[in-house]
Amino acid sequence: MINLNFIYSEIFICLAIMILLIIGVFKKNSAYLIYNLTILSLFVCLALILNFPIDANVELFNNSYKIDYLSSFMKILLILSGIFVLLSSSKYIQIVKINKIEYPILVLSSITGMMVMISSNDLILFYIGLELQSLALYVLASFNRDNILSSESGLKYFVLSALSSGLLLYGCSLIYGFSSSTNFDLIAENVNKDSYGLTFGIIFIITGLAFKISAVPFHMWAPDVYEGSPTSVTIFFAILPKIAALTVFIRILYVPFFNIIDQWQIIIIFLSIASMLFGSIAAIGQKNLKRLIAYSSIGHMGYALAGISTGTNQGIQSSITYISIYLFMNLAFFACLFMLRRDEKYFENIEDLSGLSKNHPILSFSFLIVLFSLAGIPPLVGFFAKFYIFTAVIEQSMYSLAIIGLLSTVIAAFYYLRIIKVIYFDAEKEKFERNHNIGLKISLTISTIFILFYFIYPSPLIEIIEKINII
Amino acid sequence: MIIHSIFFYIFSVIAVFSAIMVTVSRNTVHSVFFLILDFITISCLFIMIGAEFIGMIMLIVYVGAVAVLFLFVVMMLNVSKQKNEWLGDEKNSNHIPIGLLISGVIFFELIIVVGGWKYKPELLKTFSSIGIDLSTTNTHEIGKVLYTDYIHLFQLSGMVLLVAMIGAIVLTFRQREGIKRQSYFKQISRERNEGVELADPKNNEGVKIDV
Numbered sequence: 247m248i249n250l251n252f253i254y255s256e257i258f259i260c261l262a263i264m265i266l267l268i269i270g271v272f273k274k275n276s277a278y279l280i281y282n283l284t285i286l287s288l289f290v291c292l293a294l295i296l297n298f299p300i301d302a303n304v305e306l307f308n309n310s311y312k313i314d315y316l317s318s319f320m321k322i323l324l325i326l327s328g329i330f331v332l333l334s335s336s337k338y339i340q341i342v343k344i345n346k347i348e349y350p351i352l353v354l355s356s357i358t359g360m361m362v363m364i365s366s367n368d369l370i371l372f373y374i375g376l377e378l379q380s381l382a383l384y385v386l387a388s389f390n391r392d393n394i395l396s397s398e399s400g401l402k403y404f405v406l407s408a409l410s411s412g413l414l415l416y417g418c419s420l421i422y423g424f425s426s427s428t429n430f431d432l433i434a435e436n437v438n439k440d441s442y443g444l445t446f447g448i449i450f451i452i453t454g455l456a457f458k459i460s461a462v463p464f465h466m467w468a469p470d471v472y473e474g475s476p477t478s479v480t481i482f483f484a485i486l487p488k489i490a491a492l493t494v495f496i497r498i499l500y501v502p503f504f505n506i507i508d509q510w511q512i513i514i515i516f517l518s519i520a521s522m523l524f525g526s527i528a529a530i531g532q533k534n535l536k537r538l539i540a541y542s543s544i545g546h547m548g549y550a551l552a553g554i555s556t557g558t559n560q561g562i563q564s565s566i567t568y569i570s571i572y573l574f575m576n577l578a579f580f581a582c583l584f585m586l587r588r589d590e591k592y593f594e595n596i597e598d599l600s601g602l603s604k605n606h607p608i609l610s611f612s613f614l615i616v617l618f619s620l621a622g623i624p625p626l627v628g629f630f631a632k633f634y635i636f637t638a639v640i641e642q643s644m645y646s647l648a649i650i651g652l653l654s655t656v657i658a659a660f661y662y663l664r665i666i667k668v669i670y671f672d673a674e675k676e677k678f679e680r681n682h683n684i685g686l687k688i689s690l691t692i693s694t695i696f697i698l699f700y701f702i703y704p705s706p707l708i709e710i711i712e713k714i715n716i717i
Numbered sequence: 718m719i720i721h722s723i724f725f726y727i728f729s730v731i732a733v734f735s736a737i738m739v740t741v742s743r744n745t746v747h748s749v750f751f752l753i754l755d756f757i758t759i760s761c762l763f764i765m766i767g768a769e770f771i772g773m774i775m776l777i778v779y780v781g782a783v784a785v786l787f788l789f790v791v792m793m794l795n796v797s798k799q800k801n802e803w804l805g806d807e808k809n810s811n812h813i814p815i816g817l818l819i820s821g822v823i824f825f826e827l828i829i830v831v832g833g834w835k836y837k838p839e840l841l842k843t844f845s846s847i848g849i850d851l852s853t854t855n856t857h858e859i860g861k862v863l864y865t866d867y868i869h870l871f872q873l874s875g876m877v878l879l880v881a882m883i884g885a886i887v888l889t890f891r892q893r894e895g896i897k898r899q900s901y902f903k904q905i906s907r908e909r910n911e912g913v914e915l916a917d918p919k920n921n922e923g924v925k926i927d928v
Binding site (some may be wrong): 263311376384385446 | 824868872874877883886
């Protein structure tokens with residue numbers, strides 16, 4: 247008998263999707279109700295995960311579904327950010343008129359796919375989770391279908407993502423052929439260094455995963471999709487799929503293929519260096535804030551990959567810390583972006599921020615903190631994120647990676663500081679509206695406080711993450 | 718055994734030929750027909766190696782659904798204008814070397830991978846050791862595990878299909894304005910005194926009707 251207690255959260259979220267769909271079909275004008283019920287069901291889901299001991303180590307369904315410390319922590323992170331994303335974008339979707347009943351339901355189903363990805367200990371299960379999340383994301387990207395940019399971004403994401411899924415499946419089939427199993431633990435037993443097939447399989451899988459977290463050279467979709475899709479979807483893109491894909495990255499590289507680390511380590515180092523450099527240089531010329539944050543997220547994924555490339559527990563922990571902190575910084579950034587509203591229109595260019603500090607001192611202060619933190623200036627939280635990564639990298643004597651990382655931080659600081667200059671020293675423009683909904687205010691406040699005061703009491707987060715031990 | 722190999726070569730030649738014809742054929746409709754031919758021969762090859770379930774799925778899904786969908790899409794487009802002329806086209810022919818290069822690289826990678834494969838004689842023994850009964854059919858075996866060992870995958874595939882359905886509806890369904898819908902309950906429960914009014918018109922005056 248399988249112990250289903252541990253997947254109550256997944257079962258609940260699947261049932262919630264169907265029940266919400268039925269409510270939406272039979273009750274007229276229920277978009278707002280369903281949006282709030284979705285947030286509520288995410289809270290229930292969070293409670294269901296926290297209900298069980300977080301350090302449980304359970305394997306379900308013939309060892310293909312794993313509930314361990316890593317998966318529980320990442321799921322909590324995922325659902326928390328899902329709640330924040332939905333809270334902060336509720337006003338936006340009403341104004342842009344994409345408040346249909348399907349919107350929150352698609353968000354929920356995407357989160358389901360990500361939870362499956364995070365827990366998967368099997369190639370087939372991982373692939374189905376990945377498809378579930380990306381299928382919902384394609385639709386979300388083109389949700390504003392009357393807008394030509396949104397349709398374009400959905401189509402572009404769909405075509406490129408289908409291609410990368412094909413590569414990933416090809417890699418899975420190679421790995422299955424050469425190790426005669428799809429289960430991660432069984433693959434780990436059958437891995438030997440001589441077979442080329444496994445190496446090719448790993449390369450194809452890394453390609454597919456790198457596409458999902460938009461690491462260079464598989465980043466080309468990110469700026470267009472981030473710019474084209476509605477901002478409420480962009481914030482979703484920027485945070486949640488990265489949490490899930492990074493967990494899979496860690497699990498797939500460290501559980502089955504840890505013995506052949508010399509074959510994949512150099513690939514991850516290359517991805518990391520290329521993403522850090524490209525993310526910092528290509529963002530310099532951008533005028534659109536969403537496009538800029540796309541390049542910035544490419545760069546940030548480079549740092550997270552640098553932690554993974556070390557091959558140590560400390561490296562993994564630093565990557566997970568990085569993604570947790572990155573989540574809050576992006577949340578705060580997009581919350582600021584949601585506040586740039588005037589006459590039922592949202593503004594997303596850097597020049598619209600000109601002179602913001604004269605009219606909106608608190609909003610500009612939040613912007614200042616977020617941008618300083620993204621640039622990695624102490625004592626804000628972004629500095630600590632990078633600090634942990636570089637400590638882990640230097641302990642493995644990978645000095646060139648650390649030096650390139652530091653250099654790209656310096657380059658990236660330029661474009662973050664340029665926005666601050668525009669906000670504080672340029673001529674002022676018309677005022678933006680001030681009546682924002684409470685959810686947006688809450689998420690901005692929480693994330694800004696976290697960014698600002700993390701350095702006073704950093705031990706809780708570090709202590710939680712230090713327990714993650716996968717090797 | 719010799720008949721088996723003769724059939725194998727016949728099907729393989731047809732499969733490779735039709736795969737090439739899909740890309741070089743001038744008429745788009747012909748391309749789709751060659752694609753269908755390709756799928757059918759490949760499903761024959763699957764049946765020949767004893768994978769009758771995959772062969773039939775191939776026929777049902779690819780020929781029955783995907784290729785027919787392609788055919789409909791191609792026929793919806795204006796085919797007479799959109800000739801498939803990339804091969805001889807001056808403008809596009811500079812893409813061909815790059816495509817050939819990439820496909821060549823992937824081909825050689827495949828050769829390396831397959832060359833690294835050492836045929837394992839012990840593979841047949843593992844078949845019996847993991848309990849595969851060679852006397853039953855594939856379909857029977859899949860049926861045994863699909864609802865037991867792989868129930869979670871089966872259910873999750875259902876979720877994927879549900880999301881696909883929601884997505885298709887979201888992206889294509891439009892609520893049009895000004896359409897009068899039928900309301901059966903209202904129509905049936907209408908009574909005489911709601912719909913009929915008796916008037917008593919006088920001469921040369923007519924009746925005033927409220928609209």
